[in-house]
Every structure is written in C-alpha cells, then in structure tokens.
Amino acid sequence: xxxxxxxxxxxILLAGTDACTKLDNYPEPKETLKGTVxxxxxxxPVLTDQGSEGTRVRxxxxxxxxxxxxxxxxxxxxxxxxxxTKVFQGTYNVRVDGAFIPLVRLNADGDTLxxxxxxxxxxxxxxxxxxxxPFLKLEWVGTPSVANGKVTATVKVTRAVSPADxxxxxxxxxxxxxxxxxxxxxxxxxxxxxxxVPYVGYREWDNRxxxxxxxxxxxxxxxxxxxxxxxxxxxxPAGRTVFIRAAARINYATENIKRHNYNAAVRxxxxx
Amino acid sequence: MKLKYFLFIxxxxxxxxxxxxxxxxxxxKNIVNESDLFSNSKxxxxxxxxxxxxxxxxxxxxxxxxxxxxDWLVTPGTxxxxxxxxxxxxxxxxxxxxxxGAYWVRAFNLLRDANTLLENLPAFKTNFTDAELNEYxxxxxxxxxxxxxxxxxxxxxxxxVTKVLKYPENPAxxxxxxxxxxxxxxxxxxxxxxxxxxxxxxxxxxxxxANKYVALGFKSEAMxxxxxxxxxxxxxxxxxxTKVRVIGFDPATAAATSKKYFTExxxxxxxxxxxxxxxxxxxxxxxxxxxxxxxxxxxMFFDASSTExxxxxxxxxxxxxxxxxxxxxPRQLMGGNGYSAGNCPTLDFVELFDGFPKNPDxxxxxxxxxxxxxxxxxxxDLFANxxxxxxxxxxxxxxxxxxxxxxxxxxxxxxxxxxxxxxLRVVNGATDYSFGGPxxxxxxxxxxxxxxxxxKKSLFLSQNGxxxxxxxxxxxxxxxxxxxxGPFGNSxxxxxxxxxxxxxxxxxxxxxxxxxEARSDQSFILMRYAEVLLNAAEAASExxxxxxxxxxxxxxxxxAYNAVKEIRERAGANPLAGAGDVLxxxxxxxxxxxRRKELAFExxxxxxxxxxxxxxxxxxxxxxxxxxxxxxxxxxxYASAVNKYFFDAGxxxxxxxxxxxxxxxxxxxxxxxxxxxPVIDQQPGR
Numbered sequence: 001x002x003x004x005x006x007x008x009x010x011x012i013l014l015a016g017t018d019a020c021t022k023l024d025n026y027p028e029p030k031e032t033l034k035g036t037v038x039x040x041x042x043x044x045p046v047l048t049d050q051g052s053e054g055t056r057v058r059x060x061x062x063x064x065x066x067x068x069x070x071x072x073x074x075x076x077x078x079x080x081x082x083x084x085t086k087v088f089q090g091t092y093n094v095r096v097d098g099a100f101i102p103l104v105r106l107n108a109d110g111d112t113l114x115x116x117x118x119x120x121x122x123x124x125x126x127x128x129x130x131x132x133x134p135f136l137k138l139e140w141v142g143t144p145s146v147a148n149g150k151v152t153a154t155v156k157v158t159r160a161v162s163p164a165d166x167x168x169x170x171x172x173x174x175x176x177x178x179x180x181x182x183x184x185x186x187x188x189x190x191x192x193x194x195x196x197v198p199y200v201g202y203r204e205w206d207n208r209x210x211x212x213x214x215x216x217x218x219x220x221x222x223x224x225x226x227x228x229x230x231x232x233x234x235x236x237p238a239g240r241t242v243f244i245r246a247a248a249r250i251n252y253a254t255e256n257i258k259r260h261n262y263n264a265a266v267r268x269x270x271x272x
Numbered sequence: 273m274k275l276k277y278f279l280f281i282x283x284x285x286x287x288x289x290x291x292x293x294x295x296x297x298x299x300x301k302n303i304v305n306e307s308d309l310f311s312n313s314k315x316x317x318x319x320x321x322x323x324x325x326x327x328x329x330x331x332x333x334x335x336x337x338x339x340x341x342x343d344w345l346v347t348p349g350t351x352x353x354x355x356x357x358x359x360x361x362x363x364x365x366x367x368x369x370x371x372x373g374a375y376w377v378r379a380f381n382l383l384r385d386a387n388t389l390l391e392n393l394p395a396f397k398t399n400f401t402d403a404e405l406n407e408y409x410x411x412x413x414x415x416x417x418x419x420x421x422x423x424x425x426x427x428x429x430x431x432x433v434t435k436v437l438k439y440p441e442n443p444a445x446x447x448x449x450x451x452x453x454x455x456x457x458x459x460x461x462x463x464x465x466x467x468x469x470x471x472x473x474x475x476x477x478x479x480x481x482a483n484k485y486v487a488l489g490f491k492s493e494a495m496x497x498x499x500x501x502x503x504x505x506x507x508x509x510x511x512x513x514t515k516v517r518v519i520g521f522d523p524a525t526a527a528a529t530s531k532k533y534f535t536e537x538x539x540x541x542x543x544x545x546x547x548x549x550x551x552x553x554x555x556x557x558x559x560x561x562x563x564x565x566x567x568x569x570x571x572m573f574f575d576a577s578s579t580e581x582x583x584x585x586x587x588x589x590x591x592x593x594x595x596x597x598x599x600x601x602p603r604q605l606m607g608g609n610g611y612s613a614g615n616c617p618t619l620d621f622v623e624l625f626d627g628f629p630k631n632p633d634x635x636x637x638x639x640x641x642x643x644x645x646x647x648x649x650x651x652x653d654l655f656a657n658x659x660x661x662x663x664x665x666x667x668x669x670x671x672x673x674x675x676x677x678x679x680x681x682x683x684x685x686x687x688x689x690x691x692x693x694x695x696l697r698v699v700n701g702a703t704d705y706s707f708g709g710p711x712x713x714x715x716x717x718x719x720x721x722x723x724x725x726x727x728k729k730s731l732f733l734s735q736n737g738x739x740x741x742x743x744x745x746x747x748x749x750x751x752x753x754x755x756x757x758g759p760f761g762n763s764x765x766x767x768x769x770x771x772x773x774x775x776x777x778x779x780x781x782x783x784x785x786x787x788x789e790a791r792s793d794q795s796f797i798l799m800r801y802a803e804v805l806l807n808a809a810e811a812a813s814e815x816x817x818x819x820x821x822x823x824x825x826x827x828x829x830x831x832a833y834n835a836v837k838e839i840r841e842r843a844g845a846n847p848l849a850g851a852g853d854v855l856x857x858x859x860x861x862x863x864x865x866x867r868r869k870e871l872a873f874e875x876x877x878x879x880x881x882x883x884x885x886x887x888x889x890x891x892x893x894x895x896x897x898x899x900x901x902x903x904x905x906x907x908x909x910y911a912s913a914v915n916k917y918f919f920d921a922g923x924x925x926x927x928x929x930x931x932x933x934x935x936x937x938x939x940x941x942x943x944x945x946x947x948x949x950p951v952i953d954q955q956p957g958r
Binding site for chain 1: 506515702935956
C-alpha cells in the first residue's frame with residue numbers, strides 16, 4: 001500500500017516537472033533602444049520634462065502582424081535622451097513628440113504631409129538621433145541668487161524655430177490663417193519650477209515656491225531674447241537644497257498637449 | 273447476455289430514427305423569445321424594464337469617479353467644484369476607477385436591446401395598437417439617444433451601431449464598426465432624440481417611462497453639449513487606424529455646426545416652455561419671505577407631485593434603495609454604518625450666492641477694516657440673510673437639520689480679544705494665507721504657543737470626533753474644542769472638513785436609526801424645468817453671440833432674461849439689474865454662474881465645465897486645474913473670552929488637489945478594446 005502511494009506520488013511529481021519543461025518560446029526582451037532628441041540648428045539636446053507633458057517616445061512594433069500594432073510609449077529623460085532596455089527584437093516605427101515641430105504632420109483631412117519618424121530594426125543596442133526644431137530655447141543668464149528664502153533667477157527665452165519656418169510647416173496642417181499661426185506662436189507663460197529633487201519640471205514641482213508668469217496675447221514678443229528675471233514664491237526654509245529650472249511654451253499643442261521647453265536644472269542651496 | 277445485445281441494437285435503431293425527426297427541434301421552453309415578449313403589452317413591459325435598468329442615468333448610483341451603477345456614493349458634488357469628499361482628489365476625469373467597467377463596454381448592451389426593438393417590433397405590429405407601437409419605437413429611439421449621448425460626451429466619436437449585429441451568423445471580422453467622427457455622432461444623437469420626440473406620447477404611460485417632454489429636455493441638454501464642444505473645444509485629431517476625425521470638429525465648419533446645435537437646443541427647450549405643462553416649484557414660496565423660499569426649495573426635491581419634475585429616477589426600499597443619506601449625513605447625526613459628511617461644499621461654491629458680506633473681489637468678508645476678525649454673537653449670524661437657495665443646498669454652521677442645530681466649529685480661541693483678533697494662520701510670526709502657508713490649524717502660532725502667543729496657548733482644537741481638547745468657559749461650563757460635526761482638520765475626514773455639509777437631497781424626515789446604506793429611497797430628479805429654462809437661456813445667449821436676435825419667433829434676449837429672472841426670484845437671490853445683464857460674454861457668464869448655483873449636486877455641473885472647456889483653464893485660488901488647483905473652506909471659531917464667533921477663510925485643510933489636462937476632456941478608450949479591434953481607434957495623441 002505504501003509503495004503504491006510512493007509510485008503515485010512519484011508519477012505526480014514527474015508529471016509536474018515535465019509540465020515545467022515546456023519553455024516560453026519567445027526570447028526575452030533584451031534589446032536596447034537609446035537615443036537623443038537634438039536641436040537641428042545647434043546639435044544640442046532638447047531638454048524636457050520627465051512626465052507626460054515632456055518629450056514622448058512612441059514605438060510601434062511592425063514585426064507582429066496578427067493584430068494592429070500597439071503604441072508603446074515612454075518618456076525622455078530631462079536631458080533630452082531616452083533609453084529602453086527591454087525591447088523585443090524586431091522592426092519598429094519610432095517617433096518622438098514634444099515641444100518641437102511635429103515629425104509626423106497630417107493635413108486637415110488626415111493625409112500625411114511629412115513623416116520624419118524612423119522605422120528600423122532594433123537589435124542589440126540600437127542608437128537613434130532625432131533632429132527636431134524646438135519651439136523655444138531657454139538659457140540661464142548669470143547664476144541664481146538667494147535672499148530671504150527666495151531664489152531669483154534670470155532666463156533668456158529665444159525662438160529656436162523661425163516664425164516663417166513654423167508657419168510653413170504648421171500652416172498646411174489645418175489650413176491655418178496667418179492670424180491663427182501668429183496666435184500659436186505667442187509665448188503664453190514662463191515658469192520657474194522649484195523642487196527638492198533634480199527631476200524638477202511640470203510633473204515635479206513644489207507649488208508653494210514655484211512661480212508662473214502668464215503673458216496675455218502678444219505681450220511676450222518684446223521680451224524674446226531679453227533677460228527675464230523671476231523670483232520664487234513663499235519662503236524656502238533655510239538650509240534646504242532645491243533644484244530650479246525655467247520653462248516656457250507657445251500657444252501650440254503637439255499631440256493635444258501644450259508642452260514646455262526647458263533649460264537645465266540647477267541646484268541651489270538655501271543658506272542656513 | 274443475448275438479450276442485452278438485442279436491447280442495445282434496439283436502442284441504437286431507436287435513437288437513429290428519432291434523431292432525424294424535426295419535431296424535437298422545438299424552441300426551449302425555458303428561454304423567453306422575441307415572439308413571447310413582443311406579443312402583448314405585458315411582455316413589452318418586461319422588455320422595457322430590462323432596457324431601463326441599463327439606462328445611463330446619472331443619479332444616486334452614479335459618481336464621476338466610479339461612473340454608473342455603483343452604490344458607493346460619497347462624492348457626488350466633487351470635481352464640479354461644488355464640494356469635496358474624503359475620497360475626492362485629482363480631477364477623477366477618467367473611468368479608471370469604475371468598478372463596473374468603463375461605460376464604453378456597457379453601452380453596447382443597451383444599444384443592442386434598442387436596436388433589436390427597432391428592427392423586430394414592426395413584424396409584430398398586429399399585436400399592438402398604433403399608439404402602443406409608436407410609444408415602444410419612441411422608447412427605443414430614446415434609449416439609443418441616451419446611450420449615444422452618454423458615449424459622445426465621454427469619448428467624442430463612437431461606433432454608430434444602429435442595427436442588430438448578427439453573430440455568429442456573420443463572422444466577427446465583418447461586424448467591426450469603426451468610430452465615426454464626433455460630428456456624425458452628435459448628429460445621430462440629434463436624429464434619435466428627434467425620432468423619440470415625434471413618437472413618444474405626451475405623458476408617460478407608466479411612471480418612470482419617457483415621454484415627449486423628457487426627450488425634449490435631454491435633447492436640449494445634449495445639443496447644448498454638442499454646440500459648446502463645437503465652439504470651445506481646442507483638441508482634435510485623426511484616428512491612427514482609420515484617419516477619421518474621432519474627436520473635435522473640423523475647424524472650417526465648426527462655427528456653423530455649433531450654431532446648428534445651439535439652435536436645436538433652443539428649439540427643444542422652447543417647445544417645453546411653450547407647452548405650459550411644467551413650471552418652477554413654488555408651492556410654499558412667498559415673496560420677500562426667505563424662510564418660505566428656503567423651505568420651498570427643500571421640499572421641491574421630495575414632492576412627487578412637483579410640477580417642476582420632468583423626469584425622475586424613482587427608488588423604493590427594499591427592492592431598489594440607495595445610500596445617499598448614509599454617506600452624506602452630518603457627522604453628529606451619523607447612522608449605524610459609520611459614514612458621514614461625504615460631500616462637503618467648498619467655500620468657493622458658497623461664495624457664488626448672495627446675502628452675506630463680501631469683499632470687492634467676491635470672496636467672503638470675515639475681516640473688518642483693521643484686518644481683524646468680525647465677531648458674531650451667534651454662529652449663524654454671518655449667513656443670517658443668505659440667499660435661501662444657498663441654505664437649501666448647504667447646511668451652514670449652526671443651521672438646523674432634523675430639528676437639531678448642526679454644530680460646525682473648528683476650535684476655541686481663548687486668547688484676548690482686546691484690539692481684535694488677528695488672522696490665525698500665522699507661523700513664527702509670519703501671516704501666510706498663500707498655498708505655502710500652514711496647512712492645518714495645528715501648525716499655527718496660537719495653537720503651538722509660539723510667536724505672539726509665546727508661552728500662552730490660545731487655540732484649542734479637536735483632532736478627531738472622539739478625542740477632544742476641552743475648554744472651561746467663563747461660566748464654568750465645559751466645551752469641546754471641535755463641533756459635533758467637525759471640522760477636525762485633515763486627520764478625521766468624517767466631518768465637515770470644509771466647514772459645510774451638503775443639504776440637497778438629504779431626507780429631512782429620516783429617523784437616525786434608518787440612516788443606513790441601501791435604506792434611502794427618495795427619487796433623483798434627472799430633468800427639471802429649471803434646467804430647461806437655463807438651457808433655453810444659455811442657448812439663447814450663445815445664439816446672440818453668434819449674431820442672432822430671434823429664434824422660433826422669440827426675442828432671444830427676453831427669453832434669456834426672463835428665464836434667469838424667474839429662477840433667481842424663486843431662489844430668493846438678488847434681482848438682476850435689467851435685461852441688459854444677459855448680453856454678450858458677461859451675460860453668458862452670468863447664465864453659466866446661475867447654472868452652477870441652481871443645478872449643483874445634480875450631476876450636471878461637471879459636464880458643464882467640461883463642455884465649456886473651462887475645467888482645465890479657470891483660475892481657482894491662483895491655480896488652474898491644468899497645473900493642479902485647490903479649494904477653500906470656511907472655519908468657524910468660538911472666542912471664549914467674549915462668547916462670540918468668528919470665521920477664518922482660506923485653503924481647506926485637506927488640500928485636495930484637482931488636476932486635469934486638456935486632452936482628458938475625452939476619456940481614453942479602454943485599451944483592450946483598441947487592441948482587439950482592427951478598426952477601433954484610441955484617442956489621437958494618447
């Protein structure tokens with residue numbers, strides 16, 4: 001009786017282990033896609049926010065044909081670089097959308113005007129560089145100063161794409177009139193984001209201290225290229241370390257989001 | 273043994289012969305077929321009951337976070353800005369929380385029922401009179417219109433399934449229907465409402481069924497939505513798979529389309545007004561009698577004979593109850609399930625109303641010219657002359673509910689009042705009412721005994737509803753720091769944490785022992801005459817902005833003015849200055865503000881601010897919801913040294929943050945539905 005039990009037990013065990021030997025027949029996603037989004041004019045990376053209002057990388061796998069390709073989205077790091085180390089080997093279409101002239105442009109009927117997205121085989125470490133035309137460029141002027149728990153910083157906002165170029169590329173997308181295009185080019189707000197982490201941006205800001213300066217209509221036009229000084233709000237406690245960066249955007253949405261252009265985050269220590 | 277073989281052979285032959293006979297091919301007796309249901313009015317009432325049970329009615333079983341058919345109803349006024357609840361936060365603009373699934377998936381069940389009726393009922397028309405047949409066909413169009421309307425306002429363009437999809441007769445691949453444009457979808461809504469209006473009877477044959485005026489009411493609401501989106505929406509795009517403009521309108525024709533929809537909205541509302549069948553509820557109303565006007569507005573939500581009700585969703589204990597009272601009761605009247613104050617009106621909402629002191633910017637005035645608190649003898653004095661409609665919406669501090677004064681008190685100030693009491697939100701000597709200031713009163717100097725209060729703690733608070741700091745008053749009696757209904761800061765959210773509790777819909781006659789989940793059965797008014805008047809006024813205003821002066825032979829300005837005037841009069845609000853008040857953008861904004869006051873907590877306002885496309889962009893206490901915005905509360909304090917009350921206004925202590933990005937005006941299509949279909953598009957850009 002005992003032996004029968006052992007035999008039965010052994011058989012069950014055998015069946016169990018046997019069932020495990022059938023392997024997943026797909027290789028693990030171990031390919032890497034990495035790259036940079038750079039300003040075509042200067043070759044510098046296009047700095048961005050790290051959330052969904054920043055530069056979005058959209059991959060669509062074309063190798064899999066059994067169903068419509070799905071959108072695989074991830075977001076650029078704040079330095080304008082992206083990396084995905086868990087990609088299945090295959091052919092992909094990759095596009096980026098951010099605060100720059102859209103790479104894929106459709107007209108009012110949904111027909112393609114231009115498609116600067118990239119289709120490529122991702123295998124091993126595949127590197128990509130997207131050359132784009134950002135709307136705005138932000139630069140620090142001097143170093144931020146601190147007084148009474150407030151940070152004062154000066155930024156310079158310039159256009160990174162000429163209005164003529166913007167109109168030539170965006171205009172046909174909706175048969176926009178010159179007035180409408182001029183309205184899109186208006187700078188709507190400049191912000192000084194404050195956060196206690198270096199990943200400061202639209203999705204990571206402390207609204208006790210950050211400052212938003214809104215500009216109505218064409219008000220900012222005269223300030224383009226001029227130093228703009230912004231001071232943080234409230235009082236940042238003494239001895240704290242914060243990270244600040246400035247952002248500005250125009251009145252135009254890419255992929256239905258009005259995204260900001262950024263400058264580099266800098267560390268500011270509030271003295272004790 | 274031989275006999276056994278013989279029997280087997282016999283059995284075999286028998287079964288083979290019988291299997292060929294079709295007389296066994298009878299419909300199963302335990303399945304009800306169309307021919308049974310469509311045979312008489314009894315069968316039809318079963319069919320309609322099933323349809324009505326799936327109707328996307330936004331009532332006591334609906335909340336923005338959890339969507340339809342959900343009993344957990346603690347946050348009905350949140351997101352629209354009228355109130356906050358302990359479960360509220362973010363803007364809850366997706367269907368991500370919907371326990372019963374996104375409406376996208378559920379919608380198609382009712383759509384199929386409606387299409388089945390439309391397609392197959394005519395074959396059984398000999399079973400019914402013409403009037404009955406029209407009624408049933410009208411019901412089907414009404415249901416379909418309601419489904420497409422519910423879908424369109426969430427998703428934009430949707431697959432217009434207008435016939436019964438026959439599966440498995442046809443392969444699934446042939447039955448795929450892509451999303452239509454948003455414009456085509458709204459046109460379908462319009463067409464179905466128009467059919468329903470033409471077919472439905474003047475009065476509902478059974479309470480709860482639709483009728484012509486119900487369809488007209490919802491038509492005006494839906495067309496106002498469509499017109500507003502065509503006019504104010506800024507996001508559009510094409511489906512990745514189909515290249516169809518699944519959200520937004522073609523910019524080239526949007527203005528004309530919006531005018532068409534506003535005209536339809538006006539026509540529908542006007543038809544109800546002209547019918548003379550409905551009127552504003554004024555049974556107890558009396559001119560210049562605020563108490564009567566208040567009582568009138570409380571009663572109107574419970575009077576089944578109200579001439580204002582166009583359509584109600586009725587409940588009945590124990591078959592179909594809800595739990596509104598249990599979740600939203602003031603804390604001191606809490607029922608056995610332990611819920612309370614799920615719906616705390618914001619100060620921002622209260623400030624919309626008339627009848628209490630205000631600063632030039634419209635905020636409540638709680639400080640005197642010297643910047644010190646105004647002291648009141650009674651906690652009710654601040655709102656003693658408040659607009660009756662406000663009191664019918666909100667239980668204000670000290671107001672009576674169920675014969676009991678609702679005690680709303682944040683704390684007791686024991687310090688000196690010589691020279692007046694300075695604003696309380698002070699930390700280390702620095703007064704700060706900005707967002708960066710103290711979040712709760714636990715942090716202020718008067719409580720922590722710092723700064724000017726160094727060494728003398730002058731503020732006493734209760735941290736929750738069960739443990740209180742107790743103050744001995746001048747007369748020797750003792751008083752809990754916090755009121756019986758709170759607020760208790762952000763640590764106990766079962767209290768009136770904004771300083772107010774909702775009154776609208778709360779049953780004033782329900783014994784406390786019955787304030788339980790699934791025990792309430794008051795009706796929810798889905799469509800009432802006041803909304804129709806406001807729909808007419810808003811459509812008129814939009815048409816005037818589009819350059820029209822008359823519609824249907826009416827002078828639009830007169831219609832808009834009279835509508836707002838009547839509503840304000842009934843509400844006991846300050847009268848308008850004149851008919852010029854409804855003109856232009858300021859006039860449109862005045863009508864919008866009137867809506868926010870009249871229709872709060874009725875599942876209308878959130879859709880309004882979404883169709884106006886102002887939810888993300890309206891500046892609220894210095895922030896927009898695009899960046900994350902916060903509401904304010906009003907906190908009553910008792911000054912024990914002089915036996916008086918004062919009020920502190922500022923950001924509410926829980927700091928509930930509301931955030932919505934512009935693209936969230938359109939809900940995401942459930943990703944599984946997009947993946948499995950070769951034609952269903954996700955929202956462009958997402």
